Amino acid sequence: xxxxxxxxxxxxxxxxxxxxxxxxxxxxxxxxxxxxxxxxxxxxxxxxxxxxxxxxxxxxxxxxxxxxxxxxxxxxxxxxxxxxxxxxxxxxxxxxxxxxxxxxxxxxxxxxxxxxxxxxxxxxxxxxxxxxxxxxxxxxxxxxxxxxxxxxxxxxxxxxxxxxxxxxxxxxxxxxxxxxxxxxxxxxxxxxxxxxxxxxxxxxxxxxxxxxxxxxxxxxxxxxxxxxxxxxxxxxxxxxxxxxxxxxxxxxxxxxxxxxxxxxxxxxxxxxxxxxxxxxxxxxxxxxxxxxxxxxxxxxxxxxxxx
Numbered sequence: 001x002x003x004x005x006x007x008x009x010x011x012x013x014x015x016x017x018x019x020x021x022x023x024x025x026x027x028x029x030x031x032x033x034x035x036x037x038x039x040x041x042x043x044x045x046x047x048x049x050x051x052x053x054x055x056x057x058x059x060x061x062x063x064x065x066x067x068x069x070x071x072x073x074x075x076x077x078x079x080x081x082x083x084x085x086x087x088x089x090x091x092x093x094x095x096x097x098x099x100x101x102x103x104x105x106x107x108x109x110x111x112x113x114x115x116x117x118x119x120x121x122x123x124x125x126x127x128x129x130x131x132x133x134x135x136x137x138x139x140x141x142x143x144x145x146x147x148x149x150x151x152x153x154x155x156x157x158x159x160x161x162x163x164x165x166x167x168x169x170x171x172x173x174x175x176x177x178x179x180x181x182x183x184x185x186x187x188x189x190x191x192x193x194x195x196x197x198x199x200x201x202x203x204x205x206x207x208x209x210x211x212x213x214x215x216x217x218x219x220x221x222x223x224x225x226x227x228x229x230x231x232x233x234x235x236x237x238x239x240x241x242x243x244x245x246x247x248x249x250x251x252x253x254x255x256x257x258x259x260x261x262x263x264x265x266x267x268x269x270x271x272x273x274x275x276x277x278x279x280x281x282x283x284x285x286x287x288x289x290x291x292x293x294x295x296x297x298x299x300x301x302x303x304x305x306x307x
Contacts, residue, residue, distance in 0.1 A: 135269075
């Protein structure tokens with residue numbers, strides 16, 4: 001038996017034991033094309049299902065939620081994430097239907113505008129074993145705020161997504177152990193900025209420092225007042241520029257006292273904010289995402305420098 005309860009010969013020719021072939025060639029050609037199309041659709045569907053649900057036993061299947069800022073301003077961060085995850089024995093898929101997670105609208109007091117974006121992200125990431133995000137604030141949105149934002153079955157789906165979503169450095173230290181390196185290239189002195197959302201919502205503190213030690217043989221020159229906001233805060237920096245400017249100036253002043261040549265962090269929003277102010281002040285310090293350091297991607301210009 002084949003499609004719609006008939007065998008393939010009947011489907012293509014129209015013949016049955018009690019009825020001779022009665023379709024014209026044009027009709028038969030139409031059915032053949034339909035049948036081939038159906039087979040192609042099944043093959044594509046099986047391939048997508050295989051990509052979503054199967055990985056070798058010793059490898060983890062990961063969907064990378066790249067974030068808007070990496071996509072639009074710093075794609076090298078997303079490529080570095082893929083390289084790191086593959087080094088940690090993961091099979092990485094980057095779903096191509098990605099949109100904003102809804103964080104700007106949500107933090108600006110417009111949760112209704114964030115709801116359709118949240119639902120789109122949840123539906124897009126369904127079926128993946130793990131979701132990894134190179135941003136503490138976007139991870140916080142998916143893990144902490146989606147379950148508060150949504151109701152009913154969507155809330156249950158948000159809670160399920162939260163349970164398998166991790167910020168990059170957390171995933172590489174606590175879930176898929178990135179093997180330490182013995183012969184890492186030497187780096188200049190590094191200081192580290194802890195983004196507010198990652199620090200306070202996702203408890204990200206030791207993980208980036210551990211990775212920089214194991215992968216780059218770097219001991220962090222710690223910032224004074226390291227847990228104080230840099231002044232970005234999403235739309236906060238546009239709504240309250242005077243306060244934001246004071247905070248980022250203080251952050252850069254503290255960074256320069258450490259003697260570090262690189263200020264690293266895990267949230268591109270903060271890093272773009274800090275790099276922009278450093279450029280305007282003329283400060284001699286490079287601002288980079290931690291994923292780029294862990295992959296030795298120092299050949300490209302630092303954030304805010306070059307073309």
